[in-house]
Amino acid sequence: MIAKVQSGAVVGIDGYGVTVEIDLARGLPSFTIVGLPNAAVRESRERVTAAIRNNGYRPPQRRVTVNLAPADIRKEGAAFDLPIAVGVLSASGQLSCPVPDDTLILGELALDGKLESVRGVLPVVYYGRMAGKVRAIVPEDNAAEAALVRGVEVAGCRDLAEAVSVLEGGERRAVPDRRPERTGYVEELDYAQVLGQYAAKRALQIAAAGGHHVLMVGPPGSGKTMLARRLPTVLSPLDEEEAIENAKIRSVVGGMDGDVMTLRRPFRAPHHSASDAGLVGGGRGASPGEITLAHNGILFLDELTEFRRNVLETLRQPVEEGRIVISRANLNISYPARFQLVAAMNPCPCGYHGSSDRVCRCSPPQIKRYLAKVSGPLLDRIAIHISVRAVDPGDLDFKGTGDGMDSDEMRKGVLEAVGRQRNRYGTMSNIRSNADLPVSRFKALCSLDGKAEELLSSAQRKLLFSARSRRNILQVALTIADLEMCETVKPRHVAEAIQYRVPRHPAVM
Ligand SMILES: [Zn+2]
Missing domain, CATH: 3.30.230.10 (Ribosomal Protein S5; domain 2)
Known part of the structure; x- marks a missing residue:
């Protein structure tokens, strides 16, 4: 039978x-x-x-x-x-x-x-x-x-x-309901704890609002890690479809204990000693790596120059395509890997190049070798470059409240900007945020002021930046306009976006 x-x-x-x-x-x-x-x-x-x-x-x-x-x-x-x-x-x-x-x-x-x-x-x-x-x-x-x-x-x-x-029709045991609550951002971390970093927080708010990749360059102790670790507190929650995708990933990895489904975006911070397989996936069982665990969330690479160069090279495909294909025997397995890259590094081997409070002791060839550890094509895909400076306690106001930007306030702006992007892109499955918008669709979907376009073109001639940089600047300018609830991308939005591409790093442009 x-x-x-x-x-x-x-x-x-x-x-x-x-x-x-x-x-x-x-x-x-x-x-x-x-x-x-x-x-x-x-x-x-x-x-x-x-x-x-x-x-x-x-x-x-x-x-x-x-x-x-x-x-x-x-x-x-x-x-x-x-x-x-x-x-x-x-x-x-x-x-x-x-x-x-x-x-x-x-x-x-x-x-x-x-x-x-x-x-x-x-x-x-x-x-x-x-x-x-x-x-x-x-x-x-x-x-x-x-x-x-x-x-x-x-x-x-x-x-x-x-x-x-x-x-055979017997009774079923009750299933605990683990559907997530829609409310509540209870976090121990808050941008209110990072004092006097207005410019960096502003740039990170833009990154959070438009899904742009970020690189922070600054001396040790300037607060790069603190800034990065608080980014999840200002992100929009996952939507239903994204939450299911992320839960599927955790289900496959076997990390579902307790926290069955969450609307929080993942934040993954692999150590620089991570192997290729650990970072991008593969190895025995062809399991997903950190970049897939960071899907729909943040991949934070602290001390970027410490990662092996070939490991960083493998990030190019997923950064561009939002997926990674792992080959194994005669089988290709494709994992989602649409993450927002947040990277941090020192400006030179000693860490103090360009800093006002200590003298850099590195020679120009040493600095050049150090920066060359990070591949130009990867850096070129990062839309927002920020230099983070150590904050002098004397610069803070007497109440110690710093710049007054806390996570609640920053998130409010992000959610408004995300709402505008959802309306703009509707159900286009390949465009979820401004960072996904191809230049070819820009004119059809957004309005760009004539003067803003002129400014962009003259900056491109002067600074000789690549077509990819131009695209990044347009995308970031659009996010800045969204944060301002402005229908048209104006010269001031483009000017601020260009500032985030001005090379702080000789390997860029
Ligand atoms: Zn140095």
């Missing part, structure tokens, strides 16, 4: 359907799994047989053949344990009803029949809804994650026996 159970697996961060077919035939007892299983899947037969016995069912005394279809995609992990066990019970007549076709089943079995959580449940259930599945039976620890997908009834189960009982 043949049984069929609907399950699923993940490629990249997307789920797809896998049909688990079980055939029981006469003959010497054996257990074969076909359909490109990896080692973990092949070991499934040991776990499944023990779990069946230890939950009070009869292990099959037949020739068992399990087929995982489609056969052309490699199957990984232990998530097929539960569908295989259910299929064996069904094929051997130990279930009181057939296994419904509209139910997704996945989970790893321990030898005692207990269900263990698996990775990638969210993408599979998400796929399942689109494929017309109405119910999902998953390990209890994955239930909240699966329940993020609206319209699919989720049953979280503790063991094989409970999964069987649910299939």
Whole structure:
């Protein structure tokens, strides 16, 4: 007798359907799994047989053949344990009803029949809804994650026996609701804590509003890291679609404990000793790297010049395309990686070049070698360059309130500007913020003052900046106009945007 159970697996961060077919035939007892299983899947037969016995069912005394279809995609992990066990019970007549076709089943079995959580449940259930599945039976620890997908009834189960009982119409355990709250930006970090850095905060507000990449150059102790770490406090929350994308990424990585779905944009700060695989993804299992974990959020690279040059080179493709393709054996896996790059570096090896409070002791060739560690093409993709200076306590006003810009105030401006961009770009899926706007669409979507255009062209002639710089300046000028709630990009907006491209770094332009 043949049984069929609907399950699923993940490629990249997307789920797809896998049909688990079980055939029981006469003959010497054996257990074969076909359909490109990896080692973990092949070991499934040991776990499944023990779990069946230890939950009070009869292990099959037949020739068992399990087929995982489609056969052309490699199957990984232990998530097929539960569908295989259910299929064996069904094929051997130990279930009181057939296994419904509209139910997704996945989970790893321990030898005692207990269900263990698996990775990638969210993408599979998400796929399942689109494929017309109405119910999902998953390990209890994955239930909240699966329940993020609206319209699919989720049953979280503790063991094989409970999964069987649910299939036979028994009661489901209540699923904790982990949908995020829409309100509340409770943060310990606030820009009010960074005093006297008005210019840097202004530039970061623009970056947050338009999704522009940022480079901060300044001496040690000038507050670059403090400034960067507070950027998430002024970003717009994730929208529903983005939140699901980010939850899918965490589901695949296996980092869903507790914090199932959040509307906070991720902030990732990998250390400069990070490997290629750690940063961009790959390695064993071709897992996603930091740039994918930073998707829809911020990738902060502190001490940019300390990163190995070839590691930084690998960032060019994702910075441009918002994705990274990892090649592995005969499979290319594409992961989303649309992040906002925030980088920080010292101006020279000693850190004090151009600083007023200490003398730089580096020779010009030393400085040149130091700056050359960061590739020009990468820097050219960064729209906002800021020089951060150490703040003299004497410059702060007597109340110590600094420049008066706190995160609440900055975020208010950002949200207004983001709202204007949403109206402008509507449902264009490839343009989410001003930083995505191609020059070819600029005239059609925005209004540019004639004088502003002249200013841009004369600056380009004088400063000889690249076409990419010109595009960056236009995008940043548009964000500045958005922050001002101004319909037209005016000369003053362009002038401020040019200032963020004036080379502070010989490798740029
Ligand atoms: Zn120096």
